[in-house]
Structure formats: C-alpha cells, structure tokens
Amino acid sequence: MKLSVVIPAYNEQDSIPETLRSLHQTLTREGIEHEIFVTNDNSKDNTLQVLQQLSLEIPTLHFETNKGPNGFGYAVRYGLERFSGDCVAVMMADMSDDPEDLVRFYRKMQETDADAVFGSRWVKGGKVIDYPALKKTINRVANLIIRVMIGIKYNDTTNAFKLYKRETIEGIKPFLSPHFNLTVELPLKAYVRGYSFEIVPNSWTNRKYGESKLKIKEMGSRYFFILLYCMIEKFFSRGDYLKKKTAQNATVSR
Template sequence: MMAAQSENLRLSVVIPSYNEEECLAHTVEKIYQKLGAENIEHEIVVVNDNSTDQTEQVLEKLTRQIPTLRAIKSPYPSGYGFAIRCGLENFQGDCVATMMADTSDSPDDLVRFYRKLTEGFDAVFGSRFMRGGSVVDYPLFKLILNRITNLFIRIIFGIAYNDVTNAFKMYRRESIAGLQPFLSHHFNMTVELPLKIIARGYSYTVVPNSWTNRKTGESKLKVKEMGSRYLFIILYCLIEKWLVYGDYKKKT
C-alpha cells in the first residue's frame, strides 16, 4: 500500500552527455528553472561521457551559473550505460531521475514523476504510448522497432507496461542499491533498470510523458549495434525473474 502523505525527497537528475555542446545548456537551464519554480530540493548531475567537442567547456560555464549543477567526468569507457552507472554511483539525493541531454524529455514531466514517487513508490516509469503521452518527430523506422521490442518484452514478462525502452525514469536511492550489479555498457541500460525493478519485486507505477526529437546534434543510439545487447539484457532479466527470484527479491 502506498503512503497516504507525500514525502519530502531530495531529487537528483542524472544526465549523461556525449558531444552535446549544442543543446546541453538549454536542457540543464530548463530543468533548473522548473525545479526551482516548484521548490523541489535537487541537484543536476551531468556526466561528461568522454566528449570530444566543447561539452566540457559548456559545463564549466554552466557550473558557474547554476548552483545545483555538478559536472562529473566519467572514468569509464564511452557508452550510455557506463555514463548512467557513473551518475548512479555519485548522486547524492534521496531519489534519482535519468534524463537525456538533448531536451527530448520534459521538465514538466520530471515534476510529475517526482510528485508521484513521493506517494511511496519505489520507481516511476514513463510511457509515451499511453493516454496523455506523446511523441513528436519520432523517426518512423525507430518507432516501428520500438513498438516491436516493447511488445516482445510485454509478452515474455507478462506485463502491461508498454514503454520499457523509455530512458526517462525515476527511482528511490534504495531501489538503485537493490538493482546492482549493473551489466549494461550502452543503451540497453534503459531496459536493465526497469526490468530489474519488475523482476526483483519493487513497486512501480506508470505515468504518461512526452518525447520530442532533438533539434540539434546527432542521436547517439545506433540501432544496428544494439539488437543483440538489448536481447542479452532482456533474457538475463527474464532468467533472473524465473530462476533466481528469491536471491535478489526486494527485502521487506
């Protein structure tokens, strides 16, 4: 049963950034402004994922302007999963959201996720494909692959959640601790985290969110490189759910 009264949690926002000099400042500024307007105690953790452009210089300037911003250089090889892992090892809040650096995720939705999490859930997942959700300028080929992949996950896990691959999610600190060890090096981290929440018996809820395709820069997701990596993590979490459930189940 969820808590009847909302909690006051310090929010961390982890943003992995690889060569995002063109849009990073806009993303961070919008998040900072929105969380400040909502009086949500927070930190914004940007992980510089071994960028080769001017991302580091942009971050240096932003840290002088935004007091809640922390810039961290990833000690790992390049990769979305490694950057997320770095952020999850270094965030200081009571809960953490993972967002993209390209302004595709909405700060308004971030606030809605936070309000929902404070009701007592272990995690909050977004869905762009439920009533109230939306996608803008989603490339058709990637959209088709997204829907096929999520349908496959729904069928084999027996779940109703239809947007597991959505990178925008929020977790309590205790939930993140219970999901380790992390295996994903790349964008398959987007499915490892929620599927472990599900497989290990943590509570979660799903709320609609919007997604808008980037206006500048290049997408870092390379579809042809990710198929086997996604499949590995999906099957790993399925095996964990059915064969070693008791070993990793949330302790009550």
C-alpha cells in the same frame, strides 16, 4: 525528498545549455530540492567548457568527466554511483525529455511512495514529436516482445526517462549494461526483483541539434541479452534477489 537528475552527455555542446537551464528553472520554481549530475562522457567537442560556464549560473549543477570506459550505459552508471539525492531520474541531454514531466514523476512518487515511476509515451496523455517512423516501429515491436516475455504490464520499457528511489537503485545492482540496453536493464530488474512502480504519461521531442547516439543495428543482440538475463532471474533465481521486506511488513505477515 531530494531529487537527483543524472544526465549523460557526449558531444552535447549545443543541446545541453537549454536542457540544464530549463530543468533548473522548472525544479526551482516548483520548490524541489535537487541536484543535477551531468556525466561528461569524455566528449570531443566543447561540452566540458560549456558545463564549466553553466556551473557559474546553475548552483545545483555538478558535473564530472568519465574518462573511461565510455558509452551511454557507462555514463549513466557513473552518475548512478555518485548521486546524492533520495531519488534519482535519468534524463537525456538533448532536451527530448520535458522537465514538467519530471515534476509529475516526482509528485507521483511523493503521493504513492512507489519505489519507481516510469514514463510512457504511448498511454493516454503521452505524446511524441517528430519521432522517426522506422524507430517508432522498432520501438513498438521491441516493447511488445518485452511485455510478452517478461509479463510486465507496461508498454515503454525502452524509454530511459524514469525515476527511482535510492533504495531501488541499490537493490538492482550490480549493473551489467555498458550501452543503451541499460535503459531496459534498470526497469526490468526493478520489476523482477519486486519493486513497485507507477506509470505516468510523458512526452518526447526529437533533438534539435546533433545526432542520436543510439545505433539501432548494433543494439538488438544487446537488448536481447538483458531481456534473457532478466527472464532467467525471474524464473530461476528462487527469489534470491527480491526486494527485502521491511520490519513492519514482516511483522504484519507473521
């Protein structure tokens, strides 16, 4: 099972070398066939030049520049339309996500044949390092609201770090979110449309270089829009978008 890793990158010249080297070394050591797909989101610094140099030492690295429209959601969507693997993970370029956790996600998918594997920083075994206090408070409140309104038994929906089968990604299209609210759209659509998921603890470490691209005050209404969209689909779509049953399951159910 080939693993693709989609990484959006905007002005990440300082962070991305360590991120990509660590990711490639870990996946290679574990014998995992993989592709690293970086979307250079029209960076204004030297991110493109850094990627060009890194491609000379990392044979599984593929990168393209998204000329626009730009934004976190558009950058991730660019990669999700072009990856070549049987499954795909979304990771950050700033080394906040641990490649060792990705290995655990991948092994869990192999073991369980789940349609998706979701990371959680807030279950036993998960941890956060240098997580800003205000951001943590907003995170926990937002995830509580999502759990109550959607009914999902999962406490870290806003965490972008997740792994999906190719069939799952195809089944939750079309994508709507141009911004960070894509991190909520992907797992909630997977849940609402009947795709199975496993939860694996993961860690999160605050970035060493640069500054976060997430502007909390700009995202509230956008997250709420996606939440309402998924609620409407869950309660009023009459199952039109549910995961298609396999021929084997259909036979068993008759």
